[in-house]
Amino acid sequence: QVDPMSNGAVTSALNAKLKKLTDAFAPQVKRELGYCIQDTDAEWDATFNFSSDPKFLVDCMKKGDLPQRVCTAAELKFYFESILRRGKKNYVRPNKNCNLSSWIDGCEPGWGCTADAGKEVDLQDAENFPSRTVDCQGCCPGFFCPRGLTCMIPCPLGAYCPQSTLNKTTGVCDPYNYQPPPGQPNHTCGGADRWSDVMSTDDVFCPAGYYCPSPILKIDCSSGFYCRKGSTIQTKCLSKGSCKPNSTTQDITIFGAMLVVALSLVLLIIYNFSDQLLTNREKKQAKSREAAVRLAKETVQARERWRSAKDVAKKHAAGMQTSLTRTFSRKKSLSSSHESSKGHPPEEHGADHPSEESGEKNTGSPTAEVGGGGGDKKKKGGKHAHTQSQIFQYAYGQIEKEKALEQEMEQNSNNLSLSGVVAMATDEDLRQRPRIEIAFKDITLTLKGSKKKLLRSVSGKLMPGRVAAVMGPSGAGKTTLLSAIAGKATGCATTGTILINGKQEPIRAYKKIIGFVPQDDIVHGNLTVQENLWFNARCRLPVEMSQAEKVLVVERVIESLGLQPVRDSLVGTVEKRGISGGQRKRVNVGLEMVMEPSVLILDEPTSGLDSASSLLLLRALRREAMEGVNISMVVHQPSYTLYNMFDDLILLAKGGMPVYHGPVKKVEEYFKGLGIVVPDRVNPPDYYIDILEGIVKLDTNAVNVKDLPLRWMLHNGYEVPRDMLQSSSGSESSLSGEAGGHAPQAEAKKSVLGELWGNLRDILGQKKDEYDYNKSSEDLSNRRTPGKLRQYKYYLGRYMWQAKAS
Numbered sequence: 144q145v146d147p148m149s150n151g152a153v154t155s156a157l158n159a160k161l162k163k164l165t166d167a168f169a170p171q172v173k174r175e176l177g178y179c180i181q182d183t184d185a186e187w188d189a190t191f192n193f194s195s196d197p198k199f200l201v202d203c204m205k206k207g208d209l210p211q212r213v214c215t216a217a218e219l220k221f222y223f224e225s226i227l228r229r230g231k232k233n234y235v236r237p238n239k240n241c242n243l244s245s246w247i248d249g250c251e252p253g254w255g256c257t258a259d260a261g262k263e264v265d266l267q268d269a270e271n272f273p274s275r276t277v278d279c280q281g282c283c284p285g286f287f288c289p290r291g292l293t294c295m296i297p298c299p300l301g302a303y304c305p306q307s308t309l310n311k312t313t314g315v316c317d318p319y320n321y322q323p324p325p326g327q328p329n330h331t332c333g334g335a336d337r338w339s340d341v342m343s344t345d346d347v348f349c350p351a352g353y354y355c356p357s358p359i360l361k362i363d364c365s366s367g368f369y370c371r372k373g374s375t376i377q378t379k380c381l382s383k384g385s386c387k388p389n390s391t392t393q394d395i396t397i398f399g400a401m402l403v404v405a406l407s408l409v410l411l412i413i414y415n416f417s418d419q420l421l422t423n424r425e426k427k428q429a430k431s432r433e434a435a436v437r438l439a440k441e442t443v444q445a446r447e448r449w450r451s452a453k454d455v456a457k458k459h460a461a462g463m464q465t466s467l468t469r470t471f472s473r474k475k476s477l478s479s480s481h482e483s484s485k486g487h488p489p490e491e492h493g494a495d496h497p498s499e500e501s502g503e504k505n506t507g508s509p510t511a512e513v514g515g516g517g518g519d520k521k522k523k524g525g526k527h528a529h530t531q532s533q534i535f536q537y538a539y540g541q542i543e544k545e546k547a548l549e550q551e552m553e554q555n556s557n558n559l560s561l562s563g564v565v566a567m568a569t570d571e572d573l574r575q576r577p578r579i580e581i582a583f584k585d586i587t588l589t590l591k592g593s594k595k596k597l598l599r600s601v602s603g604k605l606m607p608g609r610v611a612a613v614m615g616p617s618g619a620g621k622t623t624l625l626s627a628i629a630g631k632a633t634g635c636a637t638t639g640t641i642l643i644n645g646k647q648e649p650i651r652a653y654k655k656i657i658g659f660v661p662q663d664d665i666v667h668g669n670l671t672v673q674e675n676l677w678f679n680a681r682c683r684l685p686v687e688m689s690q691a692e693k694v695l696v697v698e699r700v701i702e703s704l705g706l707q708p709v710r711d712s713l714v715g716t717v718e719k720r721g722i723s724g725g726q727r728k729r730v731n732v733g734l735e736m737v738m739e740p741s742v743l744i745l746d747e748p749t750s751g752l753d754s755a756s757s758l759l760l761l762r763a764l765r766r767e768a769m770e771g772v773n774i775s776m777v778v779h780q781p782s783y784t785l786y787n788m789f790d791d792l793i794l795l796a797k798g799g800m801p802v803y804h805g806p807v808k809k810v811e812e813y814f815k816g817l818g819i820v821v822p823d824r825v826n827p828p829d830y831y832i833d834i835l836e837g838i839v840k841l842d843t844n845a846v847n848v849k850d851l852p853l854r855w856m857l858h859n860g861y862e863v864p865r866d867m868l869q870s871s872s873g874s875e876s877s878l879s880g881e882a883g884g885h886a887p888q889a890e891a892k893k894s895v896l897g898e899l900w901g902n903l904r905d906i907l908g909q910k911k912d913e914y915d916y917n918k919s920s921e922d923l924s925n926r927r928t929p930g931k932l933r934q935y936k937y938y939l940g941r942y943m944w945q946a947k948a949s
């Protein structure tokens with residue numbers, strides 16, 4: 144019964160003793176009770192810490208009637224069935240020996256009796272309940288005698304069932320929980336009274352800090368070992384020092400600490416390693432990008448050389464043909480051939496055509512080699528580019544090709560307007576985005592909670608493929624107008640209609656393809672320029688777009704905004720200096736450009752930029768417009784060159800009233816008609832704004848400046864609001880920021896509470912508008928952007944970048 148592996152010397156000594164003792168018993172008892180000891184040897188007490196009275200133990204065993212006292216199979220079955228049925232109640236059903244009429248001594252908890260008249264008992268008998276009512280005594284150590292049964296059940300391994308002793312203070316038989324029967328002063332405490340009812344007591348388990356190789360042996364757990372409750376052996380501790388004698392568990396604090404340190408080390412290594420990995424990846428990317436740029440440029444140069452060689456050959460052929468024509472003019476008259484008169488002999492033409500084809504469309508051409516920039520591959524959107532270098536080659540091949548196309552178109556178009564240039568570009572040359580035309584009529588915006596009008600009867604149209612400038616004096620309502628058009632005007636009551644492609648649809652249904660660059664920064668200072676752009680591209684470009692196409696989009700934006708030299712630089716924060724203010728402004732614009740919008744609205748993107756950077760930015764925006772993007776931007780004091788790069792102009796007077804909305808080229812003509820002529824060497828937009836600001840006084844022949852909005856409305860046949868008609872040429876209010884008017888006296892009368900309530904209502908109104916805009920589920924843009932989970936993943940990536948950067 145004792146595991147020889149558990150505790151070398153003690154166990155083998157114990158086993159030897161057990162063997163010697165059990166050999167002395169009858170074979171049946173030996174089989175059933177191999178661990179039941181009968182010994183008087185004093186050294187046992189010393190060695191094994193018997194807490195039972197050895198004399199009692201000896202007495203119990205010496206009688207030699209143990210087999211008659213042990214429960215038969217029928218009694219065991221009865222006991223366990225009763226226990227299972229009765230739950231926590233620790234007595235069994237009335238039975239043959241302990242019934243309601245006869246309750247003999249052996250029925251008490253911890254007591255048992257022997258079979259009547261020294262009858263032999265068949266322990267295997269599962270049917271007959273033996274009569275066991277004589278020579279009742281306390282249960283032997285190593286057994287338990289339940290209340291209501293007069294037999295003994297061996298305690299299993301892991302239990303400790305010693306003889307109990309009466310605790311005089313509590314009157315309970317220790318270590319168990321029963322009391323001797325009341326009114327019987329001579330009735331002693333017996334042995335254990337239960338074991339299997341583990342739910343209600345753990346008295347009979349070998350206690351923690353000890354181990355019990357048999358149910359009558361309780362041995363102290365040695366130093367360097369630990370023993371949990373119910374142990375039959377002691378378990379070695381990982382380190383000797385971590386377990387004192389009688390330890391119930393091993394102290395693993397040190398191991399815990401070691402584990403934490405080890406885990407931290409591993410994490411640190413992973414972190415540093417990943418840092419290294421990322422750096423290497425970035426370096427590799429940079430190299431493959433540089434190689435792709437080089438290759439793309441070489442290809443363009445090769446193409447140029449090929450073209451000039453072709454031109455020279457053509458000229459040369461034309462010259463030869465002229466001289467031949469002159470020399471053989473007589474022969475020519477005889478010849479009916481038209482081929483030679485065109486200068487393209489059939490063979491030559493035949494040879495020339497395929498060459499041209501190969502220059503433009505053949506995949507074997509230098510352009511096509513650069514990652515499918517031309518022909519078939521372009522149509523497939525770089526789907527065949529898998530490796531990083533293929534993707535970069537595709538992207539830069541495409542970018543170089545687009546640059547060449549733009550140059551070519553600019554040279555050819557000379558004074559053509561942007562729309563003219565766009566018209567020249569075929570579908571295959573330029574990818575067209577979904578076109579969105581925004582027409583607005585009688586847009587009037589009134590500040591909620593007051594009667595102040597921010598915009599008044601503004602009508603007009605923003606066309607795809609055109610770049611419109613919104614100008615006017617400070618506070619005229621430029622930002623408000625663009626916000627209203629983008630559906631972002633908060634805290635205002637809006638009247639009038641906005642038509643999208645001729646249909647009355649909510650603009651917010653197109654928010655996935657509307658880019659809005661506010662005046663304030665939206666760029667993330669702790670990321671690099673490239674990381675900022677990539678984050679936006681990933682979250683806002685269509686999910687089905689290939690990686691190569693996304694790279695192309697981002698690289699194109701970096702290239703067109705002149706951000707190539709700072710692409711890997713941190714944008715910077717207030718604490719940490721990053722790229723310059725102008726570059727930062729361009730990154731802001733880039734953030735919206737990388738989502739390939741169909742409508743792009745920008746609030747003062749050129750403010751703070753030098754004229755070169757402004758021109759660069761506008762060139763980039765014009766390039767976007769060539770793809771069909773509808774662009775409008777607030778701009779202050781543009782240079783003459785910049786001004787001429789716009790297609791349309793919206794000029795607002797104070798009070799949010801338009802005084803002009805149309806092509807830039809026709810502004811001067813319109814104002815001339817009103818008697819306003821821009822003096823020589825004066826930049827037209829500056830002059831108009833000075834007039835609207837009241838800085839420049841108009842001569843008497845010209846129209847009154849206050850009537851300019853009215854004149855514009857009449858010029859276009861718009862319906863003029865009655866109050867505007869009445870107040871024109873008279874009241875200051877019509878053109879002042881207070882149009883529509885405050886009543887100062889009424890304002891003064893407003894109570895503080897009323898004002899507070901007004902403010903609160905404004906704030907709530909604004910929040911509701913913002914919430915409505917962001918929440919709106921209707922989507923008519925046909926763009927499927929990554930879901931929330933995927934965006935969250937990108938966000939985590941961005942967070943990690945940021946953590947690394949800081």
Ligand SMILES: Nc1ncnc2c1ncn2[C@@H]1O[C@H](COP(=O)(O)OP(=O)(O)OP(=O)(O)O)[C@@H](O)[C@H]1O
Nearest residue numbers: 590597616617618619620621622623624633634880
């Ligand atoms: N939410 C608001 N609450 C109160 N007044 C507002 C609000 N929004 C705009 N305004 C007022 O409306 C007018 C137009 O503001 P807006 O910002 O559109 O002018 P702007 O022409 O863009 O000016 P700037 O060129 O100085 O940026 C200003 O007088 C402004 O104070």
